[in-house]
Amino acid sequence: MLRATPPQQIKELQQQSRDAQMKNDASWAQQHLADGFVAGNSWGDWETKDDFIKDLQNKNNKWKSGNISELQVATFGPNTAVSHYTFTYDAELRGTHRARTVICSDTWINDSGTWKTAATHCSMVKGM
């Protein structure tokens, strides 16, 4: 039986990651965010793993839509990968309505056979 290559695995996990975010699924994040995870969002805030999970558990945060496109994955040895993608979303986050297109870079690390996100950082795409 053929096993998915790391880039394929990361592409699947990347989609799962955003799907979990849409569904406010904190358990997925708990399992797939590395300890020491950091998120830099497109309005310049930092979030730790705990902050990120609390945000997912916050019932006031509501996602209307979210789509990943132009996903590319580069691997560096057997244990590190970086994905780049565009994310278009419409959501109510911490009491602020945000509908925008951002470009993101996520760093994935292979933690004893399980790929986990070590960092994500997004920034606004100019003119979108």
Add this chain to the structure above:
Amino acid sequence: MKRTWMWCLVVLLSLGSAALSQDSTAGSGTEKAVAALEQQWLQSQKTNNPDLVAPLLADKFVNTARDGKVTGKADSLAAAKATKYDAVAYDDVKVTAFGSAAIATGDFKAKGTDSSRKPLDTHERFTDTWVKMPNGQWQCVASHQSSIEM
């Protein structure tokens, strides 16, 4: 027999403890090494000398700028050469090690002239992904910046 078993246990526990402390030391060594490379990057900007940062970037390096523009190593270095900084500062730089990778985050403030010769006055946050290469050298494989909304 039991005594022999106990000695084996003591030796195993000592080895385990040594291995853990080695990991911990390696972690702090990684953090120091990457923090020093971030300072070299800052120095390259302070002195407007991109030659200092060139060896720090992996061949597959990708930069994502605060406006969403994505560039590879050659274009990033060309932009660095065309940018003239009057003042640059990094603040709150933190490095977290993940085995053969490390994440550096921080604040970046700069004034000067950008690569298209427009005035530059920016306050950003950055995430840099560093990887230990097969030759033992740490190189940055990705850098991502976003503007801080005021």
